[in-house]
Amino acid sequence: MTTQDTFRGRTVVVTGGAGGLGTAMVAAFCARGATVVSADLSASDQAASVGGVIERRLDVTSEESWAALLDFVDSELNGIDVLVNNAGIYRPNIPFEDMPLDLWRQHFAINSDGVFLGCKHAILRMKARGTGGSIVNMGSGLSITANPDGAAYCGSKAAVLMTTRTAARAAGKYGVRVNAVLPGAVPTDMLMGNKLDGESDGDFLAKMEAYSPLGRLATPEDIAAAVLFLADPANKAVSGVFIPVDGGNIPGA
Numbered sequence: 001m002t003t004q005d006t007f008r009g010r011t012v013v014v015t016g017g018a019g020g021l022g023t024a025m026v027a028a029f030c031a032r033g034a035t036v037v038s039a040d041l042s043a044s045d046q047a048a049s050v051g052g053v054i055e056r057r058l059d060v061t062s063e064e065s066w067a068a069l070l071d072f073v074d075s076e077l078n079g080i081d082v083l084v085n086n087a088g089i090y091r092p093n094i095p096f097e098d099m100p101l102d103l104w105r106q107h108f109a110i111n112s113d114g115v116f117l118g119c120k121h122a123i124l125r126m127k128a129r130g131t132g133g134s135i136v137n138m139g140s141g142l143s144i145t146a147n148p149d150g151a152a153y154c155g156s157k158a159a160v161l162m163t164t165r166t167a168a169r170a171a172g173k174y175g176v177r178v179n180a181v182l183p184g185a186v187p188t189d190m191l192m193g194n195k196l197d198g199e200s201d202g203d204f205l206a207k208m209e210a211y212s213p214l215g216r217l218a219t220p221e222d223i224a225a226a227v228l229f230l231a232d233p234a235n236k237a238v239s240g241v242f243i244p245v246d247g248g249n250i251p252g253a
């Protein structure tokens with residue numbers, strides 16, 4: 001088997017597959033032979049094959065939506081082998097004491113409930129199939145770093161880490177591994193949403209780069225490489241851990 005074949009014959013679901021990081025993950029799994037479902041709120045209810053990728057709508061906050069997606073994967077694609085819980089939102093630059101409760105809850109619904117539901121339903125399907133599997137959850141440097149102007153995001157991403165560990169302990173007996181990746185700043189639409197009023201793209205990105213001891217930001221491909229490492233069946237003893245991918249900046253990691 002060559003590196004290019006690592007995921008041949010395996011079905012991979014990437015949530016938030018239409019976003020900045022998700023697109024790179026989808027491409028990386030495809031390049032290694034996987035059958036890839038890009039599941040995103042922005043996709044159509046009807047599955048469509050686009051450039052070799054199956055695109056299908058998923059709302060990660062809805063248990064019914066998860067069941068419908070995984071029914072499709074079971075009936076059409078021989079079941080799920082790898083799930084990447086990557087969908088997420090971030091509304092930054094809101095002082096802690098001004099955070100509206102509905103916005104707090106929206107972060108938890110998508111970032112935390114979405115990851116919980118993905119883990120729960122993937123584990124149920126993998127357990128039923130009896131062939132094991134791998135789940136990779138997308139945390140953030142802000143899972144373990146307090147940003148007072150991003151409290152809802154920090155709290156909801158901290159929950160991703162404990163959900164990763166509890167799911168790993170629950171699912172190990174079914175041969176299912178559960179791990180997380182903690183990206184630092186990666187230039188996507190989500191990151192650029194952090195710019196302050198009047199700040200140029202160049203000034204903002206230079207500020208972000210200065211946080212990184214390596215002097216550069218991680219790329220979406222760098223994040224995808226860590227996801228593929230954790231999903232790779234060769235790393236069969238790795239479960240319940242998180243990998244920061246941020247150039248060495250995350251405190252405490």
Ligand SMILES: NC(=O)c1ccc[n+]([C@@H]2O[C@H](COP(=O)([O-])OP(=O)(O)OC[C@H]3O[C@@H](n4cnc5c(N)ncnc54)[C@H](O)[C@@H]3O)[C@@H](O)[C@H]2O)c1
Binds near residue numbers: 187
């Ligand atoms: N870009 C960064 O700097 C960075 C840093 C740390 C962590 N992350 C995390 O990486 C993940 C991807 O981020 P990104 O930068 O690609 O963001 P992005 O905004 O480019 O993509 C997010 C995707 O999630 C989808 N989505 C949102 N709500 C959804 C829902 N309810 N159901 C299904 N899909 C939904 C969106 O449609 C979008 O395609 C997120 O979990 C984010 O928190 C990103």
